[in-house]
Amino acid sequence: MSHFHQTAEMLLPEAASTYAPQVDRLFWAILWITGFFFFLVQGALLLFVLVYRAKPGRPAAYLHGNTLVEIIWTIVPAVILLFLTLASQKVWAEIRFPKQMPTPAVQVEILAEQFAWNIRYPGPDNQFNTADDITTINQLHLPVGEPVLIKVLSKDVIHSFFVPEFRVKQDAVPGLPTQVWVQATRAGQFEIRCAELCGLGHYRMRGFVTTEPAVNFQEWLAETKANE
Numbered sequence: 001m002s003h004f005h006q007t008a009e010m011l012l013p014e015a016a017s018t019y020a021p022q023v024d025r026l027f028w029a030i031l032w033i034t035g036f037f038f039f040l041v042q043g044a045l046l047l048f049v050l051v052y053r054a055k056p057g058r059p060a061a062y063l064h065g066n067t068l069v070e071i072i073w074t075i076v077p078a079v080i081l082l083f084l085t086l087a088s089q090k091v092w093a094e095i096r097f098p099k100q101m102p103t104p105a106v107q108v109e110i111l112a113e114q115f116a117w118n119i120r121y122p123g124p125d126n127q128f129n130t131a132d133d134i135t136t137i138n139q140l141h142l143p144v145g146e147p148v149l150i151k152v153l154s155k156d157v158i159h160s161f162f163v164p165e166f167r168v169k170q171d172a173v174p175g176l177p178t179q180v181w182v183q184a185t186r187a188g189q190f191e192i193r194c195a196e197l198c199g200l201g202h203y204r205m206r207g208f209v210t211t212e213p214a215v216n217f218q219e220w221l222a223e224t225k226a227n228e
């Protein structure tokens with residue numbers, strides 16, 4: 001890997017989900033394109049301000065417009081935007097379209113409330129809200145290498161479930177259950193940050209994600225159940 005790429009990757013949180021690299025590629029593509037045009041336009045602006053500034057004896061020019069130039073500066077951004085839309089759409093569909101979500105190995109429900117994350121696993125019967133459910137507060141454990149379906153709910157106001165390393169950010173809206181899926185690619189410890197200002201305690205609405213081998217995950221579930 002080149003030195004540049006190492007430096008660039010340090011600007012983003014580490015990638016810990018299967019689709020994180022695709023999201024990052026889009027991010028960099030958009031940043032490079034918009035960055036290039038930003039400097040191009042600002043440079044031209046500066047140049048024009050200097051070159052065409054008021055000078056004694058030089059009358060202001062009257063320009064009615066230039067159809068050719070206008071067509072070019074409309075078509076070029078349109079083509080770029082179309083390209084970005086198509087590229088984004090593919091990734092978006094893979095991550096967010098329920099029909100394209102992989103069959104989950106594990107399901108978990110996350111109920112946000114001021115100011116905590118209530119986490120619920122369905123237990124052996126795979127049904128939520130039954131006696132064998134396993135519940136925790138602010139402690140989300142996931143097995144590495146297995147698709148997990150996360151149901152996102154809210155008890156009170158709008159929160160947002162955000163795990164930067166997974167490249168997942170999903171609003172938790174009262175009355176509107178939503179779902180995301182994630183497959184962790186490495187074992188580690190990450191944070192859930194609430195990404196929607198949800199009240200005075202918003203700053204301390206923090207959860208913890210532990211990704212671990214499936215065996216350890218199952219052990220943790222059993223332990224958590226036993227300690228309930």
Ligand SMILES: [Cu+2]
Pocket residue numbers: 112113114115158159160194195196197198202205
């Ligand atoms: Cu919140």
